[in-house]
Amino acid sequence: MKWNEFVVSANLSLLFAELPYAERFRAAAEAGFTAVETWWPFAEAVPAGREVDELLQAIEASGLRLTGLNFFAGDMAGGERGVACRPERVEELTASTAVLLRIAEATGCRHFNLLHGQLDLEGDVELQHRTAVGAYRRAAEAVAAVGGTVLVEPLARGLNGSYPLTTHTEVLELVDEAGVPGLSLLLDTFHLGMNGVDVPAAVEASAGRIGHVQVADVRDRHEPGSGELDWDAIAAALRRAGYDGVVGAEYRPAGGTVAGLGWLDPA
Template identity: 65%
Template sequence: MRWNDYEVSANVSLLFSELPYEQRFQAAADAGFTVVESWWPFAEAHPGVDQLDELSATIAAAGVRLTGLNFFAGNMAAGERGVACRPERAHELDAGTEALVHLARATGCRGFNLLYGQPDEGAELESWRATAVAAYRRAAEAVAELGGAVLVEPLARGLNGTYPLHSHHDVFDLIGEVDSPHLTLLLDTFHLGRNDVDVVQAIHEAQGRIGHVQLADIPDRGEPGSGTLDWRAIGSALGESGYAGSVAAEYKPTQETARTLSWLTPTAPRN
């Protein structure tokens, strides 16, 4: 699948959610996607090698490539948004990183989203920041040997607790502190748009520093065209910025997923 000349990956943590998780890879392939991405799909930071290998085999059997994967981020369903800033969760993140690297070696995945986490309400933030910076450095070192990149994502204010990264500027400040060439911005149109960030302007300001792009509309995170973002302008800005990576369909379908794909162009059949 393509959009504005960009290859589009299906985020199977949100798309095809009418199916059990393990069936979504084949559903994505049947819909015309050749690449997929996913949030961390296990309840545990490290579910064991057998489960990791089973997931790798499921992806391979569907004939799709995994190009994006989140680090372990805690209990997302319960509202957690990462554990990088939390010192008492460092052992979990390290175990999750070991599992993530195992999956990356098996699948060829090279883009990894590490969510910052949520400091305690009202807490003094300096120590939390230091813990997060150290966690991002460890993560960068772990994926560097694979030729991978750690993606840093701002999230929508008011929907994600005390998560402190709300704009591309916040992300660039953190990347500067971590001081690693293996960190880069994950530009998500929904999260930026919900924070009243001009998405087109952000793309131009982030030129050359965007590692990945995720697409969803505002205000409700539906498929492109279901809300108020200017998709023609966003596509033009990405092209003008020189962004040459893929983009991800990471939205909450407003109806059965297959009925929400009209904004995409099927990839030409291979010879």
């Protein structure tokens, strides 16, 4: 199974990291990608209008489609993994959502990853859970205006602090609790694999509820084929599950980005 049978988007928060961020769009196009995705590309929840304009110009100049965008997730470099569960960050997340919608309207992007956030285990955990459920409901309602889908992602234990969603099952339970349209699982092979989940089985168990797929191998988060996962089995499971969406290449290249793209079309 060749992965180029899927539409594969380059996650520019990790790929082409040898280049300044604004130059990665052109580099992705030159490497043969037609689509890209990105984490929240700004340092602040509400960036200056000039920063948004520069992002939109880089996307347009590259000729690429933006197929995925994260909501503001706090200080990712500093260890934060989202703010959806934090009562004190509600206004900040709401303000940043207006920026996200501007980008969505300008680019046609329709898939948006809202990271749950790490729990403050010394605080009111139940309040934080209710806050997260409310944040997912409001996000789904907001992106419905552009026909969008909010993605809910499990993350690897031990690498992401007190982030409570670690399996596809836990994500789908939260989606069911939120009880609104427009919420789907983001199935990330690295995070599930690191947590000991059988990835092909998770794909089949989540059939019809997967909004997006991201790929990286276990255990070093390098390109597919560099580690432990069975990529033929994962691709076959996606086909059996009827997944016909975008597959995001969200990994840290073992060497140069271009040098590591052979997994897309193996000989």
